Amino acid sequence: MRTTSFNVRALAFLTALTAPVSAQRDYYFTFGSGSLVQERLDPVLNPGALSGHVHSVVGGDAFAASMDFETTQRSSCTSVDIIPDKSNYWMPNLYFHKNGKFTLVPEYSPKHKIYYKYGDTGRPGADRSEFPKNFRMMAGKPNLRSDDGSLGSPGSQLEWYCHGPNKVSAGIPTGFTSCPYGLAVAMRFPSCWNGQDFNIDQPLAHMSYPTNRNGLAGCPEPYNKARFAEIFVEYWLDVSQFNGQYGADESPFVLSNGDPTGYGFHMDFLNGWQEGVLAKAMKGCNPGNTGEPLDTPQCFGAGSIQNGRAKDACRKQSSIIEEVGLKGPLDKLPGCNPIQAGPGLAVKPADCAGGILAGPSSVSGPSSTTASSNPATTAGLVGTSSVAAEPAKPQTTTLQSVTPTTSKSATPSPTDTNTGSTSGGSSSGLSPPSVNSTSGVWKSAGCFLDALNPRSLGRQPQWWGQKISTSNCVEHCDSIHAKYAGTENGGQCFCGNELLNSVSHPGKCTSKCYGDASEICGGPAHLSIYSLDGSVSIKKLPRHRHRRHMMAAI
Numbered sequence: 001m002r003t004t005s006f007n008v009r010a011l012a013f014l015t016a017l018t019a020p021v022s023a024q025r026d027y028y029f030t031f032g033s034g035s036l037v038q039e040r041l042d043p044v045l046n047p048g049a050l051s052g053h054v055h056s057v058v059g060g061d062a063f064a065a066s067m068d069f070e071t072t073q074r075s076s077c078t079s080v081d082i083i084p085d086k087s088n089y090w091m092p093n094l095y096f097h098k099n100g101k102f103t104l105v106p107e108y109s110p111k112h113k114i115y116y117k118y119g120d121t122g123r124p125g126a127d128r129s130e131f132p133k134n135f136r137m138m139a140g141k142p143n144l145r146s147d148d149g150s151l152g153s154p155g156s157q158l159e160w161y162c163h164g165p166n167k168v169s170a171g172i173p174t175g176f177t178s179c180p181y182g183l184a185v186a187m188r189f190p191s192c193w194n195g196q197d198f199n200i201d202q203p204l205a206h207m208s209y210p211t212n213r214n215g216l217a218g219c220p221e222p223y224n225k226a227r228f229a230e231i232f233v234e235y236w237l238d239v240s241q242f243n244g245q246y247g248a249d250e251s252p253f254v255l256s257n258g259d260p261t262g263y264g265f266h267m268d269f270l271n272g273w274q275e276g277v278l279a280k281a282m283k284g285c286n287p288g289n290t291g292e293p294l295d296t297p298q299c300f301g302a303g304s305i306q307n308g309r310a311k312d313a314c315r316k317q318s319s320i321i322e323e324v325g326l327k328g329p330l331d332k333l334p335g336c337n338p339i340q341a342g343p344g345l346a347v348k349p350a351d352c353a354g355g356i357l358a359g360p361s362s363v364s365g366p367s368s369t370t371a372s373s374n375p376a377t378t379a380g381l382v383g384t385s386s387v388a389a390e391p392a393k394p395q396t397t398t399l400q401s402v403t404p405t406t407s408k409s410a411t412p413s414p415t416d417t418n419t420g421s422t423s424g425g426s427s428s429g430l431s432p433p434s435v436n437s438t439s440g441v442w443k444s445a446g447c448f449l450d451a452l453n454p455r456s457l458g459r460q461p462q463w464w465g466q467k468i469s470t471s472n473c474v475e476h477c478d479s480i481h482a483k484y485a486g487t488e489n490g491g492q493c494f495c496g497n498e499l500l501n502s503v504s505h506p507g508k509c510t511s512k513c514y515g516d517a518s519e520i521c522g523g524p525a526h527l528s529i530y531s532l533d534g535s536v537s538i539k540k541l542p543r544h545r546h547r548r549h550m551m552a553a554i
Contacts (some may be wrong), residue, residue, distance in 0.1 A: 001010040004441055019487070027119030027286045031081035033058045033112040034311055038326065039102075040316040042193055043067045043270045044136045045200060052095045053142075053256040054324045055233035056235070058112050060086035060272050061316045069133040072272025077314035080114065083304050089114065091187075091235055092142075092265065096242050097327065104325030106180040108238035115232040118282045127215025129226040131271040136330055139189040140148065142257050142267030145342020147171070151263070157209070159264050160185045161167040166542045173261030174251050181454070181541075183253075187267050188205035191532045192219035195226065196378055229282060233267055257346075265344065287445065291523050294490045301465065352550040405552040432519060435471050435530060437478040443534030447509035450488055450525050451501040454541070457486045457527055458496040468493050469515035474530050483532045487521035490514050494527065498539050502527075 035056050041063070042051035043418065048066040057063055060075030067088075074287040075086040090110065118128045140158060141150065151158045151170050158173050162182035167173040190207035195410075199205055208223035216224045248254040254260040285299035295305040318324075324334050340346040435442045450456045468491050477485035477495035486494045490511035509528045513521035521529045529536050 027288075028115055028117035029281070029285055029287055029299065030113060030115045031294065032308075033089075033114060035107060035111060036061060036063060036079040036088075036312070036314060037318055038324055039320050040324070041065050041090075041319060042090065044138060044198065044270060046354065047200075047205060050320065051335070053258070053333070053337050054266075055090040055114070055256070056093050056107070057088060057090040057316075058114075059088035061314055062086070063088050063316060064154060065319065066269065066366060069135075069271060073274070074271070077310075078259055078306075079311055079314040079494075081305055081311060082300055084274035084277040084300065086274070087232060088270045088272060088412065089231075089267065091233070091267045092259075093324070094183075094237055095254050095256065095330075096239070097254045098245060098251055098252055098259070098349055099338070101329035101330045101331065102254070102325065103242075105183075106183075106238045106241075108236040111236055113234040113236070115234075116229045116278075117232065118229040119286075127217075127227055128229055128282050130276070130282070131228055131273060133270040133271070133275075136198045136269065137189060137207050137504075138266060138268050139187050140264070141204075141260075142264050142266050143346040144263045144283070145259060145261050145344065146263055147510075148287045158185070158187050158265060159261075159297040160265075160403070171368070172251060172253055173258070175248050183237045183239045184234050185237075185265055186232065186234045187265065188230060189267065189269060191230040192223035192230045192294075193226045193228065194223045203502065229278065231269060242270055244417050244423060251378050254333070254339055256333055256335075256337065258333060258339050259346065261337055261340075261343050273277040292489055295491070344464070380510060404473065407534055422550055432470055434534075435474045437475050438495050439478050442478070442530040443533055445505065445529040445531050445536040447505050447523070447537075448486075448499065448502045448527050448529050449505050449508070450486075450494075450522075450527050454500060455494065456500045456502040457484055457494040457529070458500075465514035468521055469513045470519045470521060470528065472515065474519070483531060486527035487513065488527050489524050490521050499536050501527065501539050 036059060037057050038054060038056065040051045041057070042055060043064060043066055046065075047049065050065075058079055060072050061079045062071050062073075062075040064071060072086040078086050080087075094105040096105055097103075126147050141148075144150075147170050158170055160169060160170070161168045161184050162173055162176045164178040164179050164186065165176040167175050180460040190204075190209045192208045192210050195204050196206045198550050208220055210218040210227065211220060212218040215229050219227050222225055229279075231270065242252070251260055257263060257264055259265070281299050282461075285294070285296075287294065287299065293305065297304055304477070323330065334529050336349060338349055364437065399474045432442050448456065468487055470487060473493035473495075478495060480495060482495035484495070484499060486496075488494065488511075491514045505526055509520055509523045509524040511521055511523045515517040520528060
């Protein structure tokens with residue numbers, strides 16, 4: 001597998017990071033998500049039946065073997081930050097394979113990071129349409145075991161990245177024995193549509209990647225019927241528990257579809273955006289990588305973003321009676337997925353009864369859920385007596401026509417009404433110099449840059465909403481025994497024991513707290529930091545972020 005080191009491209013990206021916050025704006029937004037469920041369903045490629053392999057599923061909790069847009073809207077919760085997004089996104093899980101056992105690799109915060117990119121330079125939402133009802137698509141080829149030229153350069157359609165030693169490849173990289181900051185795989189979906197329905201027999205046929213950023217003109221014929229926002233997803237994995245169990249020249253990881261190369265990684269998307277919400281956001285929401293919240297009027301509005309606790313609480317019980325590795329190592333991959341390393345395309349094994357869509361003889365009784373039993377013959381959909389072994393028939397869906405959202409000129413960014421002037425210095429304007437909490441008096445350490453990704457203080461906001469104040473953020477961080485508390489951009493609260501890759505920026509914290517307008521809670525991409533002794537130490541780490549790939553993409 002091709003492996004390159006973090007060199008010239010990284011230097012260019014580091015240079016970009018020194019730009020002021022205003023220059024970091026662009027027409028995209030990003031949000032985090034947790035796993036809704038990990039199970040062997042795929043309503044896009046295998047509607048109404050068992051999927052061939054296990055997926056990590058994100059989004060609305062109405063996810064099911066058969067579903068359409070109306071199904072998504074019946075979701076009672078979603079595992080993503082943005083409440084109106086009841087879409088589902090799913091991808092194959094990763095396993096660690098050693099001594100004949102398969103151990104499910106846990107996910108690493110932020111688990112799934114999703115970007116939506118839209119608009120030409122200076123033209124937000126130019127010629128971009130929201131997804132029509134019942135829209136679904138796929139990126140990647142599950143049976144691929146080598147780079148056949150369809151993946152594009154690393155950072156385009158597919159890239160794997162070991163953070164720490166900074167090993168990168170279009171397939172699973174080698175040359176490392178640990179990834180201290182996580183192993184991540186990133187993929188972008190095509191965004192140019194030919195107006196046709198999804199076809200199970202040709203799952204990639206209705207979409208194409210654009211050739212440039214010039215709206216519909218950037219979509220090749222006949223895929224210029226509509227251009228959607230480009231979805232880019234990072235899937236983060238924690239491989240730390242396997243440190244010391246493999247050498248630098250080994251490749252012990254395998255995807256749930258039996259792929260040890262990583263080239264067969266793929267993603268599916270089924271639209272569940274509340275009508276009109278995405279179209280509105282694409283016209284004026286341009287936070288880019290400033291770290292600004294998404295609940296502003298220009299983006300998704302007040303009450304549209306849920307905090308981490310609510311997002312993480314959205315879970316769905318698996319629809320399948322089957323052990324996928326959550327309780328311990330497996331003797332084989334769920335489904336019928338022998339390891340196939342290629343370099344030719346993977347094929348369905350001839351000795352699999354019913355193929356990878358083989359169903360159960362019964363779904364009753366606990367005996368069908370043991371790790372050592374054959375998932376290809378024992379797994380079943382809950383509430384059914386059997387699942388047909390025949391390949392699923394194409395699902396008939398009707399897509400509503402779409403009208404591109406066009407923009408003749410740039411939409412000026414509204415003035416931030418949540419800011420106030422400061423006088424600089426170690427504490428920021430209206431920020432209280434000290435706050436009483438359980439452990440004692442926390443003192444202001446000043447205003448500091450948030451390096452954003454990785455975040456300087458914690459990987460995700462502890463809170464993200466309307467009622468953040470200096471006091472309640474400090475109290476919360478104190479309650480979880482964090483060393484530092486930091487508020488950002490009026491509505492975010494971070495806790496942590498280290499301040500990473502930051503610098504002191506007196507006077508840059510100007511945002512009034514959403515929960516107390518008499519106080520200052522950081523600023524755009526800047527943190528108001530508090531600690532018990534009023535001091536802070538900064539730890540420098542090498543930069544390694546997938547965001548550079550998305551920024552480089554069209």
